[in-house]
Amino acid sequence: MTRQSPTARHPKKTSRDDSRRWNLLATLQTVAASGATSRADIARATGLTKASVSSIVAELLDEGLIHEIGTAPSDGGGKPPTLLAIHPRGRDIVAVDLSRRPIRAALVGLGGPIHHRVSAPEPGVTGPAALDAALELVARCLDRAEAPVLGIGVGTPGMLDPDGTVIEATNLDWHGVAVGAELARRFGLPVSVGNDAHVSALAEMRSHPRDSLLLVKIGQGIGSGLVLNGVLHTGDRFVAGEIGHVVVDRDGAICRCGNRGCLETVASVPAIVERAAGVKDPDLPWDAMALAARFGEATVREAIDVAGRAIGEMLATAAALLDVTHIVIASDLANSSEAIVDAVERSLTAGIHPSSVGHIEVTAASARSDLVLAGAVAMVLRDELGVVLR
Ligand SMILES: [Zn+2]
Incomplete structure (x- = not known):
């Protein structure tokens, strides 16, 4: 997960700037977590003085990151407090999903809903054409932006280096493609690039905040994303989770x-x-229901069982090593989530210490087909604002 900034690095900030920034982030995070909150509540939650909160809130209002959404009932007959919330259209973000065919992009506001979607006209573009297609999709999203753009987030299959270069992505036929640098150069915006499974784990954290979770993404290949104590674990070589x-x-x-x-x-x-x-046939649909209609439900169920069993066995080791109790399965095979989750859970349960049974929850990912887009957004929010917004 990496970040490219088109602007020169600022000289080292003073500690006064650092503490101001820290207080801004703490305030923003508090507003995001509560949905709607007052200045007094922010002061209580952050430990900042009321005067500091007033000044920080004024700055965030001025920046357009938050807005006033009315008043709360007054406490004890005083002036009713003004409620503050994240401004859903205070910034726009461009999210790109290179993990699906065709590759896609979307324009998303701070509040989460997708305002505009685009996808490449050709389903199977690879090599330099895939990079051109991604640039084109981003340009089309930027044309529709109605707010200052916070950044561009890219979720890509394959292995990355810390500079946002895709070292190897077989499905895109990319070997050493500097997608982060290319987007930053072309559009002059901050760019964050992450592995598709890693950003999917961030998306899941955004929709269901937890301390830790392990997400397994089943698609053309298999990858996973691990969040430990609220932080995405990328590993020593940036390839954590490559279990495929x-x-x-x-x-x-x-x-x-x-x-x-x-x-x-x-x-x-x-x-x-x-x-x-x-039979191996790349034209068969990635849809369990369609496959069942053609090849029989029992056959499809058995194929899903075999897959779930293998994944569950591997997750038993991971769960024992890490004591992660939330496991999320994101499957690109349509209409298969329930059956895969069930098979993974059975196999996992059979492979762990009896005292751990019942403590590990296996669920299907919530955002489904938009998971990587949602993850790309979460990554930009994390990198540019330093917060996880709900
Ligand atoms: Zn292999």
Whole structure:
């Protein structure tokens, strides 16, 4: 997860600026967390003096990040307090999802709803054409912006380096593509780039705030995103969560990485579809219901079971290592969430200490097809404002 800023780095800020910024963020976070709050409540929640809160609120109002939304009933006959909330259209954000076909982008306000969507005309663009398509989508979203744009967030499959360069993304046929730098250069805006599974975990944290969670994304490949104590864990080499190529069956099918029996060969969407259909056919729909109509419900259920079992076995190890109790499954196979969650849960439960059973919750991701877009937005909010807005 990385950030490209088109502007020169500021000289080192003074500690006075730092504390002012800290107080701004604390205030913004308090307003975001409460939905609607008064200046007095902000002072109580942050420990700042009323005078400081007044000055900070004035700055945030002036910036357009928050707005006044009426008054609360007065407490003890005094002047009713004015309520403050995040301004849903105080800033716009451009979110890009490179993990789906066709690649897509959206213009999103601070409040979360998508104001405008665009997708590439060709479903399967790869290589330089995919980068051109992404640039074009961002330009089209920026044309529709009605507020200052906070930044551009990109969720991409594959491995990244800390500068926002995609080192390797087989599905896009990208090898060393500096997507972050390219977007920053072209549009002069801050750009945040994150792995699709990582940003999906951020999106899930935004919709269901928790201390920790582990999200597994099942798509063309398999990735995961781990949030520990509220912070996305990216790892020493920035590739934390790349579980798709952990070998789960040494005698299994040859994987595109060269090894045999990687998790991806058993539990990715193409692997599930192939097992259900009994044939490799890239034109088959990524939809469990459509597959069941064609190949029988029992066959599809069995293919999903095999995938869920393999994922659940791996998650048992992860859950024991990390003591993460919230596991979220994001599947790109339509109409499969319930069956996959069920299979993962059964396998996980069978693989952990009996005393842990009942403490680990496995759920389906909430934002479904917009998960990566929502994650790209969450990443920009985190990088540019330093807050997780709900
Ligand atoms: Zn592999």
